[in-house]
Amino acid sequence: MGARGVKPKPTALKVLHGDRPDRINHHEPIPPEGEVTAPADLSEDARVVWDRLAPSLIAVGVLTPWDVDAFVIVCEALARYRQATKLVNGSALLVQGPNGFVKNPALVVQREAETTFAQYGARFGLTPSDRTQLKVDAPGGATRPSAERLLS
Template identity: 35%
Template sequence: MRTQLNGVDMARGRKPDLENVVPMKAEGGVPFEERCARLAADLKPFDLSEYEARVWDRIAPQLAMQERLKPHFVDTVAEYCRALMRMRSLRMTLHDEGETYTVKGRNGEQHKSRPEVAQLNETWRQWRNLTAALGLTPADERGLAAGNGDLFDNPFENLGG
C-alpha cells in the first residue's frame, strides 16, 4: 500500500532488497554485534545481583554498539542497573503495602507517607541522572550526538573577516 499525503505519492525510490544487506564485519571477520556482546560480557562486574546482571545483559551490548561502553564507564552502567532494580523493588513494596500508613496518637489519626516513597523518589532522580549520562533517552541521545561542538569551541571562527 502506498502512502499519500494531499494526493501526492510519498513512496520515493526503489525499496531496499534486504537479502543484499551484509552485517558489518571487522577484526578477523567477527560480526559487530557479536564483538559488542563479547565486550559487554568481558566488562560485566562480578558483584551484580542476578537481576542487576539481567539488566546489564540487556543494556550493555546496546551501549557497546553505540560506543558508550568503555572500561571507565563500567561503574556508571553498573549503578544504572542497581538503581533500576532498586526502583522496581521499592515499587513492589509500595504496591503491596500502599504508599501511606495511619498512626493513632494523642493528636488523633494521622496519615503518613511510607519511607519507601522518599527512597523511590531519590532513587528515581539518581536513575534519571544515569540515563542522561549514558544517553538512554531520545533527548539525551541527541545531546550526546557527535557534531554538537565543544564548550570551548569559538562559534565565530568560521565567519569571514
C-alpha cells in the first residue's frame, strides 16, 4: 500500500490512463506462464480449499506459479479457521483454566486464522470488496498482463 493506505494502481492501468512515464515501472517482473499445482505437503483440509478456489483463480490469471506459496497460506488459514470453528461449536466459549474460567483457546486460533485469511485472501480478491482492487482479463482469458497488450 502507498503512504496514505491506498493500494497502488497496477502498471497496466497506469499505461492505459496515460500516467507520466517516470511513474511507470517498465521493468515490472511478470510471472512466467506455467502449470500451477498444489504442493504435496498441503494439509488434507487445505487441499479441499485449494481444489475449490484455485481453478477459477488460475483461469483469470490471479494465481500464477509465483503465487503458490502465498495461496498455500490462504488455504491453510481457511482450513485452520474451519477446524477451530468446529472445536468452538463443539464446546463452550469459556473453559476451565487453572484460576477459573478462561476464553476457549480455539477462539484465539480461529481469530488468528481469520486474520491471516483476510490479509492474504485480499491479494487474490476473495471478497467482493477485495475484487474491486483487482484488474483481470475476462474469465477464461488468462493472458499475461503487459502494457503492450493494453495499447495494441
